[in-house]
Amino acid sequence: MGTEENKAVVMRAYLDGMNRKDMSVIRECFAPDYVNFFPAGQGQVRGIEDFTRTLGEFLDAFENLVFTVEDVFADGDKVVLRWSATGRHTGDYRGIPPTTVIPATRKEINFSATDIYRVVGGKIVEEWNTLDGWDIMYQMGAVKKLAPAAV
Incomplete structure (x- = not known):
C-alpha cells in the first residue's frame, strides 16, 4: 500500500472509528497484534482485544x-x-497509573497529541502515542500542575 492509503487508514480510525465510538471500524483499521507504546510510565497496549477495551x-x-x-x-x-x-x-476516567479512576467531573476537556503509526497491509500494527494523560487529569482537577524547576 502507498502512503495515501496508509494515511487514509489512520484518518478513518479517528474520523469514523473514534468520533463515532465504532469499534467495528477500529477492528478494521488495527491489526490483531497491534501494539501501542505510551509515554514513559503510562504502559503499553498489546493486541486488538486489549486495545478496543482500553x-x-x-x-x-x-x-x-x-x-x-x-x-x-x-x-x-x-x-x-x-x-x-x-x-x-461524564464517565469514569482511568488515570495514571491506569488503576486510578477519576469519576465524572462534568468539565470540558481539551487535549491533543502527535502520534506515529506504522501501517502494514492496510492495518495499523504499531503506534507511538504522545497523549499527555497528566494534562487531562489536571484539567479534571485530579492533580495539581507543578511549577517549573528553578534553574
Whole structure:
C-alpha cells in the first residue's frame, strides 16, 4: 500500500472509528497484534482485544468527544498524525497509573497529541502515542500542575 492509503487508514480510525465510538471500524483499521507504546510510565497496549477495551473505556469517559485531524504526513509505512480533541468528562476516567479512576467531573476537556503509526497491509500494527494523560487529569482537577524547576 502507498502512503495515501496508509494515511487514509489512520484518518478513518479517528474520523469514523473514534468520533463515532465504532469499534467495528477500529477492528478494521488495527491489526490483531497491534501494539501501542505510551509515554514513559503510562504502559503499553498489546493486541486488538486489549486495545478496543482500553479505547472503549477512554471514549466512554467523555460525552460529545470530537477528534479533529490537524495534520497528517506519511513516508513509507509510517504515518504521523497531529490531532486535537474536546469533550465533556461524564464517565469514569482511568488515570495514571491506569488503576486510578477519576469519576465524572462534568468539565470540558481539551487535549491533543502527535502520534506515529506504522501501517502494514492496510492495518495499523504499531503506534507511538504522545497523549499527555497528566494534562487531562489536571484539567479534571485530579492533580495539581507543578511549577517549573528553578534553574
